Amino acid sequence: MDSTAATSLASLWDEVFGSQPDPDLWVVIATMVAALAVIVPHGVWRVSRNAITIAHEGGHGLVALLTGRSLSGIRLHSDTSGLTVSRGKPTGPGMILTAAAGYTAPPLLGLGGAALLAVGHITALLWLATALLVAMLVMIRNAYGALTVILTGGTFLVVSWLTGPQVQAAFAYAVVWFLLLGGVRPAFELQAKRSHGSAGDSDADQLSRLTHVPAGLWLFLFHAVSLCSLLGGGRWLLEV
Template sequence: MDLNDLQGFAAEWWARILAGFRRDPGLEPTALELGVILAVALAVSVPRANWRYFGLFVTAVHELGHAFAALTTGRLVRGIHLRFDQSGAMMSRASSGARAVWTGFWGYPVPAVVGCVLVWASFSGWSSFALSVSALLLLLTLLFIRNGQGIVIAVGLALASGLLVWFAPAAWLGHVTLAIGIGLLVGAVRDWLNLLSVHTRRRQQLANSDAFILARRTGLPAILWLAGFAVVIAACCLLAVAAIAAAAGLLA
């Protein structure tokens, strides 16, 4: 592939991204379609073999949540580390007080928030828009990665999102968006349960816990921060379930 081919590919990909900024008819799935979508979402997010890979995506969203929260307070994001063991870190200009607390909170809840938004987008006709925005954000993530494993993960996610934008049939965009959204919600619950186990059974890992770090910064018990994460995650799950139930005709 020569330079002209690469330029042509990039131009076509960009055109498809721009074409995605539209609203289509919302997903109106049959019961069978909903069952298949749910099965796919659970298949990528529950079995340990598949979670090894999908969990990397959830971790990337987690760290992007910290980064976005930092940017909303005016903090400079210096970089993001992602690792194959599904750990990660977001580095920003040092600060204290409410800005640091705000940044530290928005990690674990963000995959659930994004998942809920994707579920809503699938039923409201914004699937194409959401996937185009996601592809651009994952591509921009490459600018902030500061470690080798993170580069591999970020490149893989950017390629996956790019291929999705390129090859996913328009008729299936709602299905894909819903499956990813449910997967992120399941992933958020899994990560929270893993964090809870750090505070109950694997306390030697406490130093890396967002709840522990927030407790040290604020003087409030870590259990309150765990509860705060849980409230946001649970609210997102309930909203997503309500949206799915309404689409399935289970709500009057």
């Protein structure tokens, strides 16, 4: 490797894994408000929830692989529902962890993103998110799901490559706020559906059948993870 290539590689390494300056507090607050604007209104949420579904199903898929299961495929639907199919033992810790990973994935990803932003790794967060989306794309098994992941990953790629530090910072903070705040709403939606006798095959109900623990306790876990992630991650984001 000649000196020019080595210098370029070192420069790329520093750009991706080095730290970037924190944005102004007003930017952090503005991105929080922007995230709330696409989460709270029901009509907008019907569209933006697709991004939470990507994280939800990606959580199922990632934990399935980490626990030794074989991932058959992931499907994302236009009604913001999704399905992740894995093969392996139908009971036991691997299946339990896989089932529990869906509702907990978006807030935990937000918490991890907040931890990276707290130490200034803005570019690293954007590149990591892009890599995860590319890996997920390989396992998508329907056209709508592929289109959704491609558009999302393409947005991250464009911001990572073609925008300046200030735009990257604002985008990264908006994404993390969205995961933290948007990760709270699905558990409440599930609770509302279960109170009306629907969603009988939800993740909480599947976990209940797997563990003989009441579905309500699993729902409480989903609430606890999302709310604690929001409190912890929000504190990190606001300490600029």
